[in-house]
Every structure is written in C-alpha cells, then in structure tokens.
Amino acid sequence: MKQLPLGVQLRDHASFATFVAGGNESVVAQVQALLSESSTTVTWLWGPAGTGKTHLLQAACAASASVGHRSAYVPLGDAALSPAVLDGWDALDLVCGDDLHRVVGDAAWERALFALFNGLSEHGSTLLVASDDSPVTLRFALPDLESRLRSGPVFQLTPLDDAGRLQALSEHARARGLELPSATARYLLGRTRRDMHSLSAMLETLDRASLAAQRRLTIPFVRELLAETGRE
Numbered sequence: 001m002k003q004l005p006l007g008v009q010l011r012d013h014a015s016f017a018t019f020v021a022g023g024n025e026s027v028v029a030q031v032q033a034l035l036s037e038s039s040t041t042v043t044w045l046w047g048p049a050g051t052g053k054t055h056l057l058q059a060a061c062a063a064s065a066s067v068g069h070r071s072a073y074v075p076l077g078d079a080a081l082s083p084a085v086l087d088g089w090d091a092l093d094l095v096c097g098d099d100l101h102r103v104v105g106d107a108a109w110e111r112a113l114f115a116l117f118n119g120l121s122e123h124g125s126t127l128l129v130a131s132d133d134s135p136v137t138l139r140f141a142l143p144d145l146e147s148r149l150r151s152g153p154v155f156q157l158t159p160l161d162d163a164g165r166l167q168a169l170s171e172h173a174r175a176r177g178l179e180l181p182s183a184t185a186r187y188l189l190g191r192t193r194r195d196m197h198s199l200s201a202m203l204e205t206l207d208r209a210s211l212a213a214q215r216r217l218t219i220p221f222v223r224e225l226l227a228e229t230g231r232e
Contacts, residue, residue, distance in 0.1 A: 011055075011058055013172055013175035013176060014054070014055050014058035014059050014062060015059050015062060015063070015175075016028065016032060016059045016063060017171075018055075018168075018171045018172060018174075018175050019052060019055055019056060019059060019171075020052075020160060020164050020167045020168040020171060022158070022159075022160040022161065022164035023158050024051075024052070024157050024158060026155075027045065027056075027155040027156075027157055028056065030043065030153065030155060031043070031045070031056050031059075031060050031128070032060075032063070034060065034094070034126050034128060035060065035063055035064055035067070035069075035094075040126070040152045040153065041117065041120055041121045041125070041126065041127060041148075041151075041152060042117065042126070042127045042128075042129065042148065042149055042151065042152035043126070043127075043128050043129075043152050043153050043154075043155070044100075044129050044130070044131070044135055044149060044150070044152065044153070044154045044155070045057075045128070045129070045130040045131075045154075045155050045156075045157060046130065046131045046132065046133060046134055046135065046154065046155075046156055046157070047132070047156055047157030047158060047159075048132060048159060048195070049132055049195060049197060050159065050195025050196045050197040050198065051157040051158065051159050051160075051195075051196070052157060052160075052196055053098065053130035053131075053157060054098055054130070054197075055196075056130075056157075057073055057096035057097075057098050057128060057130055058073055058096070060094065060096055060128055061073045061094065061096050064093060064094045069093040069094060070091070070092040070093045070094075071092060071093060071094040071095070071096070072089060072092055072094075072095055072096070073096045073098065074086070074095070074096070074097055074098065075098045075099055076097050076098060076099050076100055076102055076103045076109065077099050077101075077102025077103045077106075077109075078099075082108075083108045083109045083111070083112035083113075084112070086112045086113070086115075086116045087112075089116055089119075089120075090115070090116055090118075090119020090120050090122070090123060090125070091119075091123065092120075092125060093125050093126065094125065094126045094127075094128065095116065095120065095125070095126070095127050095128070096128045096129075096130075097113070097127065097128070097129040097130070098129075098130050099130070099131065099132070100129045100130060100131040100138075100149075101131040101132050101133045101138060104131075104138045104139065104140055104141075105138075105139055105140065105141050106141070107141045107142070110140065110141050110142045110145050111142065113145055113149075114142055114144060114145045114148070117145070117148050117149070118148075129149065134156070135149070135150050135154055159195070160196065162189065162194075165189055165194060165196065165199060166182070166185050166186065166189060168196055168199070169185045169188070169189070169199055169203065170182075170185060172200055172203055173185075173203060173217075176203070176207050178203075178206075178207055178210070178217060179216065179217065180203075180217050181217065181218070183219060184217050184218060184219050184222055187219050187222060187223075188202065188206075188222060191226060192226075205225070205229075206222065206225065209221075209225050
C-alpha cells in the first residue's frame with residue numbers, strides 16, 4: 001500500500017466487517033463491488049459528517065491492498081498537504097479521496113484531480129471520492145472536472161438510528177479489544193454528540209483512559225471521565 005507523508009495512515013478498525021450499514025447496505029455493496037470491477041472510473045459518496053464516508057473509503061483501501069492491489073487514501077484539503085501529493089497516483093489501482101468538498105473551488109487542487117482522473121481512466125483504475133455535500137450543490141472552478149466526477153454513480157449515505165449507533169459502538173469497541181457493556185454504550189450515547197465521528201473519537205479517549213487507569217468501561221468510570229473533560 002502506498003503510504004502518505006506526514007503520518008496519514010488507515011485506521012486499524014476501518015474495515016467492511018466493522019461498518020454498520022443501517023440503511024446503507026446498497027452503498028456498501030457498491031463500494032465492495034469496486035474492488036472486483038473496473039468498468040467505472042469514478043464513484044462518488046456523499047452525506048452529512050459522521051455517516052461513515054471515511055470508514056468506507058479506508059475500508060476499500062485496506063481491502064484492495066489485502067488482495068495485492070495498489071491503493072491510497074488521501075484526506076483532500078488537509079492543510080498539511082498540497083495538490084502535488086497526487087503526482088504519480090494515476091498508476092495506482094484505487095485512489096480514495098476524502099472530503100472533496102473542501103477543495104472544490106480551489107483551482108490548484110482541481111487541476112491535480114483532473115489530471116489524476118484522466119490518468120486513472122487511461123490505466124483502467126478507480127477513483128472513489130466522498131463529500132459532505134451533494135454534487136449538485138458544489139461549485140467547481142473547472143467544469144471539465146465537475147463533468148468527469150459526476151459521470152459515475154453517486155450514492156448518498158444516511159445517518160444511523162440509535163440502534164445502529166449502539167451496534168457501531170460495540171463493533172468499534174470489539175475491534176479495539178474493549179469490553180463495552182450495553183448499558184455503558186447507551187449511557188455514552190445519551191451524553192455525547194451522536195454522529196459516528198464524535199462517538200468514535202470518544203471511544204478512542206475511553207480506550208486510552210481505561211488503559212491508563214486499568215479500569216473497565218463501567219458507567220461510573222465513564223461518568224467520571226466525562227465530568228473531567230467537561231462533557232457531563
């Protein structure tokens with residue numbers, strides 16, 4: 001797998017096995033199909049923050065690399081990265097570009113993405129992009145890039161309901177080797193932001209705190225931690 005500079009890495013728990021689809025089963029199936037089909041150059045995922053776009057992109061990268069394909073994930077718009085990071089990536093089998101909405105309208109990034117798209121198309125490779133906003137609401141600087149990115153299938157991801165969030169918390173905890181009792185998960189869900197990005201970040205905080213304190217993730221322990229961080 002091509003490694004990005006500046007320490008950008010795939011999350012250990014970002015796999016199809018740990019992704020709770022909720023009502024997004026068809027989207028997950030389409031993303032998985034990209035690994036065995038190369039008839040479409042670009043696929044676009046969109047939905048509100050916390051709907052699992054990053055998880056799916058990284059899962060696709062990891063699955064692609066596991067079968068010997070060359071893949072890469074890039075958080076577009078990361079202030080630490082420049083458009084030049086995409087140079088040479090047209091030789092890869094799969095490129096996953098996250099947070100596309102952050103660079104739409106930036107001429108330098110759009111030119112780099114245009115060149116990447118054309119190169120991937122020539123090689124029969126795949127570009128998977130994700131954005132918070134619908135493709136129809138974004139304002140591109142390069143109309144040719146817009147038409148190419150919108151030439152492939154577009155899929156909308158919808159947020160999980162509470163049952164799905166609880167299941168996702170359990171899956172993510174299990175992937176970390178954590179025991180998260182259902183009562184603790186429900187307590188946490190009622191006292192933090194409910195999007196999966198925030199819940200995953202909180203779970204990471206709990207993981208570190210539990211390890212440092214050598215305590216289980218009981219409700220009293222979580223209550224103490226939330227109080228210490230001003231979230232209770």
